[in-house]
Amino acid sequence: MVFVNGKEQTANGKTVEDIINEMNIDKRTIAVELNEEIVSKVDYDSTTLKDGDVLEVVSFVGGG
C-alpha cells in the first residue's frame, strides 16, 4: 500500500506518471513530492512506487 495525498491505496508497481494520469490534472500546474523529496518532472515516468511510499501531488490554483 502507498499513501497518495494522505489516502491509502494500492499502487505498488505504478509510476508517478501513472498516478498523475489517473488524477486527470494538468501536469504544468503541479509539484510532486515522494517521501518529502521533490520528484523532478523528467523523473515522473521512471519513478516507481513501492510499499509504504508517501506521495504528495500538489495541484496549484490561480490567483495572487
Next chain:
Amino acid sequence: MVPTKEEFFSALEFRHGRKNQRKFADATVAICGLGGLGSNIAICLARAGIGKLILIDFDVVDVSNLHRQQYMASQVGMYKTEALKENLLEINPYITIESCTVRMTEDNTVKLVSEADVVCEAFDKAECKAMVVNAVLTDFKDKIIVSGSGMAGFSSANAIVTKKLSNRFYMCGDGVSDVNDGIGLIASRVMVCAAHEAHIVLRLLMGEQTP
C-alpha cells in the same frame, strides 16, 4: 522627520527582540511576482526589518491592480519592481532592495534567487507557481520555498492556512479557491494569504519550523 538607522532598529528590537531582529536583518528573501500576494508580502517583510529583498516581476502597475496590490494611483504605468521599491523605502529607508524586472522562467530562476535564504512564490498563474516551486526544490538542496495557492473569492478568511508539506516546502492558502472559477480576487482575502506567507518566513528565519 525620518528616524535615524539606530532609532529605526532600536524600535524593531523592542518589538521583536534583539536576537530575532538580528536574524531578520541578516536575511535575504526573494519575492517572485509583485501582485496581490507579492506586494503585500514585501510590505510585511520590510516593516519587520528584513535586511534584503529581491523583487522579481516583469509587469507594470495597471489600474486593475489597485484594488488589492500595494501601489498608488500615481504609480500606474510604472514597473512594479520600481514602484514597490519606492513604497518600501518610504516604510523602511534602511532596507536593501534588488529589483529584477524580468519574466521568471525555468532558465533564470536559479540565478535570480540564488542569494535568498527563503523564496516566496507569489505569482498569479498556477503554472508559474508550479514552475518556481519545482525549480527551487529541484535545483537547490537547502533553500526553502513558501508558496500561495487558493485565496480567490469571498469565502471565509478562516479557510486560509499555512501547511508544511516538507522541510523545504510550505504552502499557504485554502488550496482550492481558483481565480479562474470567476470568483474574483478580494484585497482582504489575498492579504490574509500574503500575511501567512510573510509570517512563516519570519518564523523560519527565527528557527521555527512548525507552520
